[in-house]
Amino acid sequence: MLRSDVSPGRALPASASQETGAVSADDLVQLVTPDGVRHEDPVYDLMVTDVDDEQLTDLYEDLVVVRRFDTEAVALQRQGQIGLWPPLLGQEAAQVGSARALRSDDFVFTSYRENGVAYCRGALPTDLVRVWRGTALTGWDPRSIGMATPQVMVGAQTLHATGYALGCAKDGVDSVAVAYFGDGATSKGDVHEAMVFAASLAAPVIFFCQNNQWAISEPVGLQAQRPIADRAPGMGIPSIRVDGNDVLAVLAATRIALDRARRGDGPTFIEAVTYRIGPHTTSDDPTRYVDAADEASWVAKEPIARLERLLRARGALSDERASRIAQKADAFAAAMREGCYALPDPDPLSIFDDVFVDRHPALERQRSQHAAYLAMFEGGED
C-alpha cells in the first residue's frame, strides 16, 4: 500500500511492496475500523506484531491524556489564562501513533498544533502552555526532548527536518528526523523544496502530513485536487495514505517509514487522513464555514471511541483501568493549569537576552539605556 514506490522490492519488507488489495474504503491503510473492529492487513500487521493488548492500552492512555490536556488548555484560554490555543481535538491518534514509533535519538520538527507529539516526546505539563501564556518563545530546550520549538511559519520546519536528517547521515548514525505539517502547508514552497532536497540527497526524513481537512476555513480541496499522498511519488518519494484516526495503523505506517530511513533508503511521505473537530485556534469560529452533517460524519470516525470499543471487546480495558487512566489525565491537566498560573512574567530587560551569542555593543547600549530609563521609576511612589 506504499504508493508508487520508486524502488520496488527495496523500500519495503518483501510482502509490503506488492499490491495487497483494498484494505478499506478510500484506499486508506486501516487496522482498526471506526466500529472498533481489528482489520487484518497482511502487510501492515507485520509492523505491529509486538503490540499486545497492554501496549494498545498504553496508546489508548496517551490518547485520553492528550485529549484531556488539550481540552484543559482551551478552558485556560476561555478563562483568560493563555492568549491562544490551537486545539488538536480529533487528531490524537495521528500524533500519538507517529510519535510513539520514534526513538529518543530521533528529532521532530512540528507545527504549533502538535502538542500531542510534544507530550509523547516528554514535554512537561507547564512546558505546553509557556508559549501560549506569553512568558517565553519556546516551551522547552529542543535538544532536551528531541523536538524543535513548534513552528509558527507554516511549512518552514520541513526544511529544518531535512537538514537535520542530512546531518544524521553525515554523522553516520541511523537517527531519523520527522517533519509534521498540515494539509495547508503542502501548498508552500518550503515543503516542495524540502521534498526535492530530501529525495535528491536521500535524507532520512519522514514527511508526516496530518490532513485534517482544513487550513483555518479553507478546505483541503483548495490545496490539492488529488490525494496529498499522490504528490510525493512525483518527487521520487514513496508515500503512504493512512487512516489518521487509527492509532495502530499510524504506528505501523510510521515504523515502515522509519525502517526505510534507518537503512538508508531515504524519505517517506505519510498522509494521515484525519479531521480537525474543533476550531483552527481559540480565535476561530468554524460555524461560519463547517457543515454540521459533514462534521458529524467525521466525529463518528474519531480515534478514541474506536480503540475503546476494541479494547473493551477484547476484555483488555476494565472499568478500574479506565478510571486510573482518567485520573492520570486529570492529574496532567491539573498540573498544566497550576503550572500555568505559576509562570512568572519575564524580567523586562530579558528581552535583550540571547539575540546574539557573541557580544553586540549596540544592543548592550540599548539595554543599559532602557535599564536606566526603568530605574527612573523605582521609588517613584514615595
Added chain:
Amino acid sequence: MATMTMVAALSSGLRHALDDDPTVVLIGEDIGRLGGVFRVTDGLQRDFGADRVMDAPLAEAGMVGVAVGLAYRGFRPVVEIQFDGFVYPAIDQLVTQVARIHYRTAGAVRMPITVRIPYGGGIGAVEHHSESPEAYFAHTPGLRVVTCAHPQDAHTMIRQAIACDDPVVFLEPKRRYWVKGEVDDGLALDPPLDRARVVVEGADVTLAAYGPLVVTARDAAIAALDDGLSVEVVDLRSLSPLDLDTLEASVRKTGRLVITHEAQRNGGLGAEIAASITDRCFDVLKAAPARVTGFDTPYPASKVEDHFLPDLDRLLDAVDRVMGRAHSLTGWRAS
C-alpha cells in the same frame, strides 16, 4: 604572505575553515564540480568530498532552511547564494528562522550559519545581478552583516564569520573579486569581525565606506589632497552591528562626515549612520552628514549603471559640500 585575488583569498579562507573544523559544510548552487560561478569554491569538493561541499538543488530558501536543520544537528553551514538578486526567496528563512532561533530557544540552539552573497554592481550584468541588499539584513535583529573590501579582509573575515556562533550575512563585492592584494593567512592582521578600520588618516572630513566603495573612497582621498583637503577614510567592514565608536572617534577629529554606499538611499545604512553620528557628535559637527548613494530607483541597465553608482567625482562633490565650498557641483551648501 602571498599575492592573490579576492576570489583566491576567499577560497583559501574556506579551505582553512574546512580543514580546521569538521562540522563546516558548504552548500550552494554549482559550488561542487564547477567551483561556483565565480570559482570561489574551486577544487574544494574534489579535496573535501561531496558530503562537505554540497551542490544544492536550485532553491535558495531550501538551502538556508536545510542549513538551519544542519545547525540544529551541530553543523556549521556556509551557504553560497549565487548572486545578490537571488537571495530574496531565502529572506523568509533568514528573517523568520535563522535570525531568531537562538532568541526563540532562549539560547539553547545556536545558528552558526554563514551566508555568502556576491553583491553590488559595476560588472555590466543583467538585472538581479548587481543588487546591494544589505539594509534588509542589517534591519533584522539576530543577523550579523559584514563585508570586505580587499583580499586580506576577505580571507580573514570569512574565517571569522564561519567561526562566529551567530549567523553572519557575508557580502562579497563582486566587482573587486579579481583585484589582487597581499594576503597573510595567520589571522593576526585584521581586527575582530565587528570592527571598522581607518584605512586613510585625515583631518578635515571623515568618509565612511564599505565593500566595493572603499577603493573608490581611497581614490577620492588621494584626489582631495590635490585640492588641499585631508580626508580620513573609514572602512566600516561590519554593517550590523556598526562600529560607531571607531566612526565617532574619527568624526570627533574631523567634524564632518560623508557616507557612501551603492545601495539605494531610502532607509539605507547611510541614514542609520547619519542619525547615530549626529546623535553622538552633534556638539562637534560642522556640517550635516552627507550621503552619496545609489538613487532610489531599481538597479538600472548596465550601460547607465555608472550614473547610478557613486564614483570619485560624486564623493568629492559631497566632500566639498560638507566643507561648505561654493563650487560644489550641486550648488548645495551645508550652512
